[in-house]
Amino acid sequence: MMTPNLVMREGGEIVSLGGDSPYKVMTFNTCNDRNCPVDGALSDPTGIFFNDGNFNGPSGDVPSQDDTIVFNIPVTDGSTLRLTGNQPSQGFYACRTIYNFYPVNEDGQFVPGGTFTLVRETGSQLEGFSLAPRGHIRDGLTGNFAGTIIGLDYTWEYFPQGVEIHDYPAANCANFQGCLPINPGSPNTTTTTTTTSRTTDGGLTVTATTTNSITITKPTTTTITENDGTTVTVTDQETVYINDPWEDEWKKKKKWGKKGSKWEKDDSKWGKDDSKWEKDDSEW
Incomplete structure (x- = not known):
């Protein structure tokens, strides 16, 4: 996974950790009951993703609209991650934002064949590129996805009741404009x-x-x-x-x-x- 070069503190303040990466990367403490043993500085997810506190958008070293921002969101293999933040995308440019959900084991290591369940019940839209290729996506009754969604499968959590999936114009931009990171592995x-x-x-x-x-x-x-x-x-x-x-x-x-x-x-x-x-x- 990409090493974080930003960290979000409690309350939404973003602090730059330096470096010259073309991506602005934050890794959130979202696995192992919020005690993730993953590498790098961990960002506080409580306000932005779990509605614990009053998150009204980021402050500090906020990425510009020209930056591609990556939210690394590790999820314990076999578990359920429930996003309940009220305004998780407030203050970020949706068309250059990537939410990278991926399974990890108890040691914080990526599990290539692992799976998890991602439940979105945010108060407003989750805007950007939601990348969860190992995730079973369940959509709640409030808010919406707005942008791109990739997952193992998708359904409404309270079927047959559910919400629409919105596109990028609903997030005030035409389409995804960022760059997806390339895995520097074997050809x-x-x-x-x-x-x-x-x-x-x-x-x-x-x-x-x-x-x-x-x-x-x-x-x-x-x-x-x-x-x-x-x-x-x-x-x-x-x-x-x-x-x-x-x-x-x-x-x-x-x-x-x-x-x-x-x-x-x-x-x-x-x-x-x-x-x-x-x-x-x-x-x-």
Whole structure:
């Protein structure tokens, strides 16, 4: 997890801990009955997330609207975290705010396969990017999520009664504008391919398998050769879309047309009885 470079004290005062990270990071004391043994300075969650006290927004070294702020919120593996703060997003720019919920064990270590339940029953909106890929999300009857939600699943806690999920404009910004941190672990490559078939009027079926995209995760620099022989250099995390040569024919040269005119004109090469293939079958 990212090391905190900010700390929130009781009452909402934020103090900078220095450093040159492009992210403003706070880690909250939200696990193990508020006795988290996680690394780094811990921020006080009582006012902002648990409505204990009177949180009316942050003071002190408050991140600007140009900063991406990350709230690290560890949750004990297998437990339930209930957010009851009245105005948890007051004073923060929603479109650059990330709420990072993740499971930890009793020693404060991240549990990759762990799970937890996240219950939101805030008095007003929880605004920003709510990142809880290992969380079962339960939405209460007051307030709303406003922005993006990622979780294992989502439902209303008091089904069939529930509230709407709002988008970013409800939080007074157009969309998420921050940058999600990249895991600086081992390089990981994912390739997406598509198999396409075309059948001529003469009965010939042509099949091609093409690479549509390759995603490479930091830290690595890789050179990829595309279908047409050109190369693309990928640094850090990037998705490279590789053109299907048939798509280029359709879109750029318009040989196919709406009625497949290329094949209609060229069918004569094969003959109605596919004699070319009949003669050459011995090669196969």
